[in-house]
Amino acid sequence: MRIGVLTGGGDCPGLNAVIRAVVRKGTVVHGHEFVGFRDGWKGPLEGLTMPLGVTQTRGILPRGGTILGSSRTNPIKVDGGVERIEANLRELGVDALIAIGGEDTLGVATSLAAHGLNVVGVPKTIDNDLSGTDYTFGFDTAVQVAVEAIDRLHTTAESHHRALIVEVMGRHAGWIALHSGLAGGANVILIPERRFDIDKVCDYVTTRFASEFAPILVVAEGAQPLEGTMELQTGELDAFGHVRLGGIGQFLEREIAARTGYEARQTVLGHVQRGGTPTAYDRVLATRFGLHAADAVNDGDSGVMVALRGTDIVRVPLAEATGELKTVPLERYEEAEVFFG
Numbered sequence: 001m002r003i004g005v006l007t008g009g010g011d012c013p014g015l016n017a018v019i020r021a022v023v024r025k026g027t028v029v030h031g032h033e034f035v036g037f038r039d040g041w042k043g044p045l046e047g048l049t050m051p052l053g054v055t056q057t058r059g060i061l062p063r064g065g066t067i068l069g070s071s072r073t074n075p076i077k078v079d080g081g082v083e084r085i086e087a088n089l090r091e092l093g094v095d096a097l098i099a100i101g102g103e104d105t106l107g108v109a110t111s112l113a114a115h116g117l118n119v120v121g122v123p124k125t126i127d128n129d130l131s132g133t134d135y136t137f138g139f140d141t142a143v144q145v146a147v148e149a150i151d152r153l154h155t156t157a158e159s160h161h162r163a164l165i166v167e168v169m170g171r172h173a174g175w176i177a178l179h180s181g182l183a184g185g186a187n188v189i190l191i192p193e194r195r196f197d198i199d200k201v202c203d204y205v206t207t208r209f210a211s212e213f214a215p216i217l218v219v220a221e222g223a224q225p226l227e228g229t230m231e232l233q234t235g236e237l238d239a240f241g242h243v244r245l246g247g248i249g250q251f252l253e254r255e256i257a258a259r260t261g262y263e264a265r266q267t268v269l270g271h272v273q274r275g276g277t278p279t280a281y282d283r284v285l286a287t288r289f290g291l292h293a294a295d296a297v298n299d300g301d302s303g304v305m306v307a308l309r310g311t312d313i314v315r316v317p318l319a320e321a322t323g324e325l326k327t328v329p330l331e332r333y334e335e336a337e338v339f340f341g
Helices: 015-029 042-046 081-092 103-114 139-160 175-184 198-210 248-260 280-298 318-322 330-339
Strands: 002-007 033-037 049-051 096-101 119-123 163-168 188-190 216-220 264-268 304-309 312-317
Touching (some): 002 042, 015 033, 015 096, 015 280, 042 081, 081 103, 096 280, 103 119, 103 318, 119 280, 119 318, 139 163, 139 175, 139 216, 139 280, 163 175, 163 248, 175 188, 175 216, 175 330, 188 198, 216 248, 248 264, 280 304, 280 312, 304 318, 312 318
Parallel strands (some): 002 033, 002 096, 096 119
Antiparallel strands (some): 304 312
8 A cells, every 4th residue: 555644734843753653653564655745735736745764754753843844735725626636646656645734734634535535634733722632742842842931931020020921822722821821830821712801911910010029921822802902903814714823922011011010021932832852742642643543544444533532542533623623621721710910
């Protein structure tokens, strides 16, 4: 069997670990041949390939990013996109695809599986917002990066008596903000699942300063204020119709300074959370996902995604993984509120 592998969407620590494990088990144990598709769904759409064997995957376990490249190409929105992919796969002699990605990448995989293509998904998102799996690789690394930044910012905040705002990733789900805020001892955590009251936030800031400590606020990029309390801007859309976010930290900086009289500064971690070496946890989880994805393809089990349930790797329908986002439950957020202020 000849199997194609692609990585789509935002890059994420652990992608190379998945690729390595898929190729190693698929080649050595099952005797299959692999081909790498370049730059996400752009690869099978345009026939962009690279050799992918044991030789090409040696030494990539600790590397961030992806040796295959990535993009946010959406073939579903391209006229005849699905048919072009089907034709290219036939021409290349590819019998099955392993798609490693998040909501958008796996949404395309779900559509292709419905068209009869043999597709297996591997969940990837640092936001940890994919349903069907307890955790996704990359999330642990992103949280660790954010916590290290928060730890460092505490000393600067105290030295200069400033309110410091740390903006982390999280478009629709606040898992990174919640975990890094709790682990980093943040005094306020703002997430997309719950609109915030800017007056209440400022109260927390003044309360913290009154205790002779400087506040740290951790905010997910998709956090939103109560309607009518702050004016936010919207950005352009990507190929999947998502607004390019960013700027909530800047608005908080301005509003906190104006409403409290205390100096405020923002730090936007942005792509720093995506890059660099994956943590040990993410390397292991990504490797296990890759091993089980190779097994799923070998078994001819199409239209499924490998997932973590407890400590076990299981297979779930792709449609279950992309049906709805896994967001932070209200009770989980309320656990953290005791530390606010």
